[in-house]
Amino acid sequence: MKEVNSIFDVIGPIMIGPSSSHTAGAARLGKIARYAAQKDIASVKVYLHGSFAETGDGHGTKKAIAAGLLGMEPYDERLRNSLQIMDEKNIDIDFENKDLEVSHPNTAMIVIKRSTGETDRVTGSSLGGGSVIVTNINGFEVEITGDYYTIITKHIDAKGLIRDVTNILAEESVNIANMKVIRGYGKKEASMIIETDETVEVEVIDKIKKMEKMIDVIYILPIKENEDV
Amino acid sequence: MYRSGKDIIRICNERNISIWRLALDEEIELTHLSEKEILKKMNEVLKVMKKSSESFIESDSKTLGGIIGGESIKLKKRMDNGKSLCGDIINKAMIKAFSTSQHNASMGKICAAPTAGSSGIIPAAVITVAEEYNLSKNEAVKGLLTSSAIGKIITLNATVAGAEGGCQAECGSAAAMASAALVEMLGGSPEMALNAAAVSLKNIMGLICDPIAGLVEAPCSKRNASGVVNAMISAEMALAGIESVVPFDEVVEAMKRVGDDMNSDFKETARGGIAGTPTGIRIKENIKNH
Numbered sequence: 087m088k089e090v091n092s093i094f095d096v097i098g099p100i101m102i103g104p105s106s107s108h109t110a111g112a113a114r115l116g117k118i119a120r121y122a123a124q125k126d127i128a129s130v131k132v133y134l135h136g137s138f139a140e141t142g143d144g145h146g147t148k149k150a151i152a153a154g155l156l157g158m159e160p161y162d163e164r165l166r167n168s169l170q171i172m173d174e175k176n177i178d179i180d181f182e183n184k185d186l187e188v189s190h191p192n193t194a195m196i197v198i199k200r201s202t203g204e205t206d207r208v209t210g211s212s213l214g215g216g217s218v219i220v221t222n223i224n225g226f227e228v229e230i231t232g233d234y235y236t237i238i239t240k241h242i243d244a245k246g247l248i249r250d251v252t253n254i255l256a257e258e259s260v261n262i263a264n265m266k267v268i269r270g271y272g273k274k275e276a277s278m279i280i281e282t283d284e285t286v287e288v289e290v291i292d293k294i295k296k297m298e299k300m301i302d303v304i305y306i307l308p309i310k311e312n313e314d315v
Numbered sequence: 316m317y318r319s320g321k322d323i324i325r326i327c328n329e330r331n332i333s334i335w336r337l338a339l340d341e342e343i344e345l346t347h348l349s350e351k352e353i354l355k356k357m358n359e360v361l362k363v364m365k366k367s368s369e370s371f372i373e374s375d376s377k378t379l380g381g382i383i384g385g386e387s388i389k390l391k392k393r394m395d396n397g398k399s400l401c402g403d404i405i406n407k408a409m410i411k412a413f414s415t416s417q418h419n420a421s422m423g424k425i426c427a428a429p430t431a432g433s434s435g436i437i438p439a440a441v442i443t444v445a446e447e448y449n450l451s452k453n454e455a456v457k458g459l460l461t462s463s464a465i466g467k468i469i470t471l472n473a474t475v476a477g478a479e480g481g482c483q484a485e486c487g488s489a490a491a492m493a494s495a496a497l498v499e500m501l502g503g504s505p506e507m508a509l510n511a512a513a514v515s516l517k518n519i520m521g522l523i524c525d526p527i528a529g530l531v532e533a534p535c536s537k538r539n540a541s542g543v544v545n546a547m548i549s550a551e552m553a554l555a556g557i558e559s560v561v562p563f564d565e566v567v568e569a570m571k572r573v574g575d576d577m578n579s580d581f582k583e584t585a586r587g588g589i590a591g592t593p594t595g596i597r598i599k600e601n602i603k604n605h
Contacts, residue, residue, distance in 0.1 A: 088470060088471055089471075090467045090470050090471060091345060091346075092342060092345060092346050093338055093342050093460070093463035093464070093466075093467060094356060094360075094463075095470075096428075096429050096463045096466035096467050096470060096475075096492075097357075097360055097426065097427075097428050097429070097437070097459055097462065097463045097466065098360065098426060098427060098428075099426070099427055100359070100360065100363050100424065100425070100426045100427075101424070101425065101426075101427060101431065102422050102423070102424055102425075103418065103419030103420060103421070103422055103423055103424075103425050103431050103434070103531070104379065104419045104420045104421075104422065104431055104432075104530070104531040104532075105431055105432070105531055106427050106430060106431045107478075109422070109431075110427075110431075137529065140529065141528065141529035141530065141585070143379075143602075144379050144380045144528060144529065144530040144602060145379070145529075145530065145531075146379060146422050149422070161424060163424055165422070166422045214476050214478060215427070215430070215476070216427070
């Protein structure tokens with residue numbers, strides 16, 4: 087059964103129209119992608135799937151994704167001019183309709199090139215009412231809704247590593263809300279998705295990154311977090 | 316915790332309170348925000364609603380799809396010329412509903428209530444009645460709290476999404492929420508509020524979601540206008556003491572079953588109904604080739 091955790095889920099969200107799934111949700115997906123790229127965006131290619139591809143123009147979906155990539159909230163009135171703002175910031179953004187072979191009709195794959203040359207690939211779907219789920223980041227199968235601070239690790243599967251990571255978080259008084267451990271099939275690599283209630287300091291993320299057997303760490307902020315564009 | 320209309324009536328009667336008070340108390344419990352903080356948030360909602368419901372009464376501009384526009388201006392002109400068929404209060408409400416719909420379709424800031432597609436109904440109902448009856452901003456905020464409790468029950472037991480339940484779930488829920496708000500704003504009891512909500516849902520039970528070209532423009536904006544009128548007449552009936560033959564919870568359950576049985580062509584896919592007419596298809600092709 088569905089839950090309603092706040093009356094503002096019913097009377098809300100306050101958002102730029104016209105569609106909570108095609109506009110507000112699209113903006114949130116853009117924002118999660120921004121965090122996956124550590125807010126460093128040199129250029130972007132966005133692949134739109136299903137209804138995002140078919141009716142995206144009439145719903146401002148492209149503008150909304152661009153707005154999210156710039157760090158805007160779904161209620162930011164500058165969302166309408168986001169493509170222009172991208173242009174002013176010399177960030178190239180390009181859209182293409184593509185069958186991403188996923189089941190959800192409102193899906194986008196956002197490929198970001200950072201100024202450092204690294205590439206981030208974020209795939210996510212808009213589920214309606216403004217809520218979203220990111221299902222893949224750089225090949226990691228994830229389930230990120232943007233409600234929590236999220237740490238995603240990629241590491242060599244080894245005994246004690248999970249304990250060591252959670253110990254680091256405990257030492258910093260970071261409370262873990264949810265945690266999931268995934269091991270690649272037949273591979274030695276594994277991944278942890280840790281959602282926390284509190285913000286995690288950069289130094290703590292760095293500490294985890296520097297651990298032996300750690301390959302990479304991605305840190306995603308919750309999308310409620312306001313930031314200056 | 317209330318999860319049904321029955322719960323609402325039982326708790327409100329036990330505590331001798333209105334629905335808006337129940338909604339507020341439970342929000343405090345669930346979110347740990349103070350009463351003051353919640354009322355501040357709802358005031359913010361009211362502010363956004365007021366702006367969207369007035370933005371296209373005087374001025375006009377193109378929507379994203381360019382299918383709708385100018386409806387508020389036309390209705391206002393007719394009303395100002397003293398020619399209103401339905402009376403000023405109905406006209407004023409429709410004008411506001413059209414304005415919010417156009418605002419939404421033009422990438423304006425709105426409050427989904429309960430969805431973006433049906434966002435014109437609750438503001439038009441609550442703000443028009445507050446203005447016409449000289450009710451304070453606080454009374455309007457209480458109305459929004461009342462409507463949120465009704466929306467919560469429908470969300471828990473059915474759906475408010477057009478893609479899941481058709482327009483009956485979107486504009487029907489919005490009208491049900493709005494009518495309950497109007498009943499409490501005008502001094503009616505919780506029972507009366509639920510009767511109004513049940514009648515609103517029944518009035519458009521089975522209505523499909525069939526947006527031309529998949530855009531939130533036509534027939535959506537006119538359904539927002541008729542939705543607020545639905546809310547007002549339902550409230551009128553309830554305040555007069557007319558009861559819903561079938562209680563609210565059973566109506567919600569029926570609405571869910573109708574939505575479940577609805578062919579997917581009629582659930583926001585832009586294939587059936589108005590979207591599938593020759594004109595609907597032509598508009599879609601024009602937008603595509605634009």
